[in-house]
Amino acid sequence: MKSIADIKAIRDQMQARIVNRDNSDAELETRIVVGMATCGIAAGARPVFNEFVDLVAAKGLHNVKVTRTGCLGMCKLEPIVEVFVPGEEKVTYVKVDPEKAKEIFTRHIVGGQVVNEYLIGEQ
Amino acid sequence: MREIALNILDIAENSVKAKASLIEITVTAADNILTVTITDNGKGMSKDFLEKVTDPFTTTRTTRKVGMGIPLFKDAAEMTGGSFEIESEPGRGTRVTARFVIDSIDRAPLGDISDTAVTLLGPDIDFVWVYTVNGRSFTFDTREIKAELGDIPINSPEIISFLRNLLKENIDSINGGTVL
Ligand SMILES: Nc1ncnc2c1ncn2[C@@H]1O[C@H](COP(=O)(O)OP(=O)(O)O)[C@@H](O)[C@H]1O
Numbered sequence: 001m002k003s004i005a006d007i008k009a010i011r012d013q014m015q016a017r018i019v020n021r022d023n024s025d026a027e028l029e030t031r032i033v034v035g036m037a038t039c040g041i042a043a044g045a046r047p048v049f050n051e052f053v054d055l056v057a058a059k060g061l062h063n064v065k066v067t068r069t070g071c072l073g074m075c076k077l078e079p080i081v082e083v084f085v086p087g088e089e090k091v092t093y094v095k096v097d098p099e100k101a102k103e104i105f106t107r108h109i110v111g112g113q114v115v116n117e118y119l120i121g122e123q
Numbered sequence: 124m125r126e127i128a129l130n131i132l133d134i135a136e137n138s139v140k141a142k143a144s145l146i147e148i149t150v151t152a153a154d155n156i157l158t159v160t161i162t163d164n165g166k167g168m169s170k171d172f173l174e175k176v177t178d179p180f181t182t183t184r185t186t187r188k189v190g191m192g193i194p195l196f197k198d199a200a201e202m203t204g205g206s207f208e209i210e211s212e213p214g215r216g217t218r219v220t221a222r223f224v225i226d227s228i229d230r231a232p233l234g235d236i237s238d239t240a241v242t243l244l245g246p247d248i249d250f251v252w253v254y255t256v257n258g259r260s261f262t263f264d265t266r267e268i269k270a271e272l273g274d275i276p277i278n279s280p281e282i283i284s285f286l287r288n289l290l291k292e293n294i295d296s297i298n299g300g301t302v303l
């Protein structure tokens with residue numbers, strides 16, 4: 001069974017990378033933000049959040065953060081995911097599920113192309 | 124909500140919004156009662172506000188007039204023949220307690236506590252989870268994890284994935300085949 005002690009190994013690996021990183025990296029961070037108001041949670045935001053986390057972790061992308069936020073003001077369109085790529089406009093995806101999250105990850109986060117089918121207005 | 128664990132996520136989000144630095148969550152199954160408590164040291168609520176908070180027409184948010192999280196959790200517990208309480212003191216914090224009758228057909232499954240716990244992780248907030256089934260208990264304290272992590276954020280994707288698996292294994296072992 002995994003224990004807290006196992007975390008030391010992961011920490012050491014990650015620390016080695018941080019030392020090699022240059023300081024301008026913080027501004028180059030991509031953020032995936034998942035709405036977690038009551039309506040978002042009820043509509044399935046938690047599995048979407050965890051899907052993105054696993055995809056980023058598995059791919060070892062060190063400049064991508066997955067975070068939560070509260071109400072994004074469009075209950076009917078939840079789960080809502082906002083993607084902030086440095087130097088680009090915010091992209092808002094609506095009615096996201098874990099399958100769509102996989103596609104958004106592959107095509108947008110990794111591939112750099114916005115997934116137009118999942119934008120507001122396309123739904 | 125399809126799972127009680129999703130209600131817990133939603134209620135804990137209230138504590139995060141109330142600027143809590145420490146949130147303690149207990150999930151205890153014993154004698155056909157599943158008890159969930161969520162205790163925070165956030166900004167708390169006045170007596171007047173507290174009286175209104177279980178009513179679905181109260182919220183301090185401006186984007187939408189209806190706060191649903193607390194009423195939903197209360198209904199979910201009371202529907203099973205259980206009970207619901209909320210205590211709060213301005214400047215000190217809030218405690219929410221929900222009791223569910225385990226064998227009620229109206230009870231939602233407990234669902235995935237590990238997913239809920241890791242979704243809430245953040246650098247500026249600590250959690251203590253105490254999970255107890257039939258007298259066997261597991262405690263997860265993010266302060267212990269952070270002490271190991273040093274300057275690596277606890278909500279880095281790799282750390283979240285690792286902690287989710289750690290929690291799942293420990294919770295499965297506590298459950299010992301019991302499905303809540
Ligand atoms: N733990 C807490 N600490 C302080 N205030 C709280 C807490 N929980 C709830 N509240 C207050 O009660 C309101 C209603 O909560 P809730 O029913 O979850 O709806 P919502 O979060 O959507 O507003 C919140 O907007 C907040 O003002």
Ligand code: FES
Nearest residue numbers: 039071073074075
């Ligand atoms: S309450 Fe639903 S998006 Fe804000």
Ligand SMILES: [Mg+2]
Nearest residue numbers: 133137192193
């Ligand atoms: Mg709420």
